[in-house]
């Protein structure tokens with residue numbers, strides 16, 4: 001078996017339980033070290049650290065699966081981990097639709113599985129886990145007897161692992177346009193062509209958090225995707241709702257979703273660049289009671305973090321300028337590169353520039369089916385703030 005020997009100065013990240021081992025943290029690799037193989041990882045003085053999949057082509061050379069030297073990594077291992085993750089979801093009350101496996105937070109690094117009722121969408125984002133796809137599919141079949149399983153591996157991060165991009169059925173083919181229920185509403189989910197796995201399950205509880213502030217309000221939602229926040233606003237009693245997204249496809253889905261819930265007389269959606277629209281409309285003196293922002297990550301790499309900071313500040317500043325005095329800003333950030341404290345600092349900077357005062361209503365993270373593991377910083381990725389803007 002291949003042995004990975006860490007440098008003498010072991011990073012606190014690995015010592016504290018984070019599963020990633022970067023290539024520059026390794027002193028020596030003994031053995032064949034072929035990509036995807038399970039390797040044992042040791043400290044420089046031969047103390048066992050853990051076992052995990054290795055990929056010499058990746059900057060993350062190893063991803064630790066277990067710290068138990070006796071545990072064997074085989075098909076049964078993946079079945080057990082998936083069954084445990086399902087038990088956990090049942091305990092915390094996320095079952096109908098949920099993120100069943102959230103990679104590192106469910107101790108299967110680089111694996112994502114979203115459950116949409118009786119359908120499953122899988123992403124294997126590292127070579128090590130990609131190899132176990134058949135075992136993962138078998139486990140899903142055994143535990144759930146699903147109506148369908150779909151692979152959404154059409155994501156660029158796979159290329160860092162030397163993997164190609166692909167998507168398709170991992171079960172018998174099925175109609176990939178499905179309907180899910182959430183908070184008493186219904187949404188079309190296109191698991192084959194939607195963004196990521198088709199739907200953003202992580203905002204489920206946050207969507208419910210707007211319940212009281214939108215009553216009787218004129219609401220603007222930017223970066224609306226399939227209109228989930230906007231349709232929630234309409235259901236919770238908004239007077240009018242306008243949703244914006246740059247993608248024509250997203251806007252078409254959002255419009256369909258509003259009709260599905262008989263809320264199309266309240267919700268309207270427009271395909272446009274939100275940065276330009278918000279700037280233009282504040283110049284024209286438009287004003288809203290609630291502005292909701294849920295922009296994309298803006299950057300995927302730490303080197304470009306300034307780009308994300310600038311983007312978040314800019315859009316939040318523009319959002320605040322469109323709010324009536326005493327209106328509410330509902331704002332999110334989904335990149336783990338901007339941690340919660342930094343996000344709040346950015347919002348404070350935007351408020352200062354807009355000469356507005358903020359009264360925080362709530363500040364929360366993603367829904368609990370995307371667990372946060374203390375010490376694994378990147379599992380704490382979603383920030384969601386509601387603030388009154390004075």
Ligand code: SAH
Pocket residue numbers: 195199200203222223224225226227228229244245246247250272273274275294295296
């Ligand atoms: N609020 C949504 C998720 C939003 S994801 C939900 O809860 O389901 C971010 C969205 O921003 C994507 O749909 C993307 O198409 C859109 N987007 C990206 N850049 C944009 C821009 N400049 N203007 C408007 N929308 C944009």
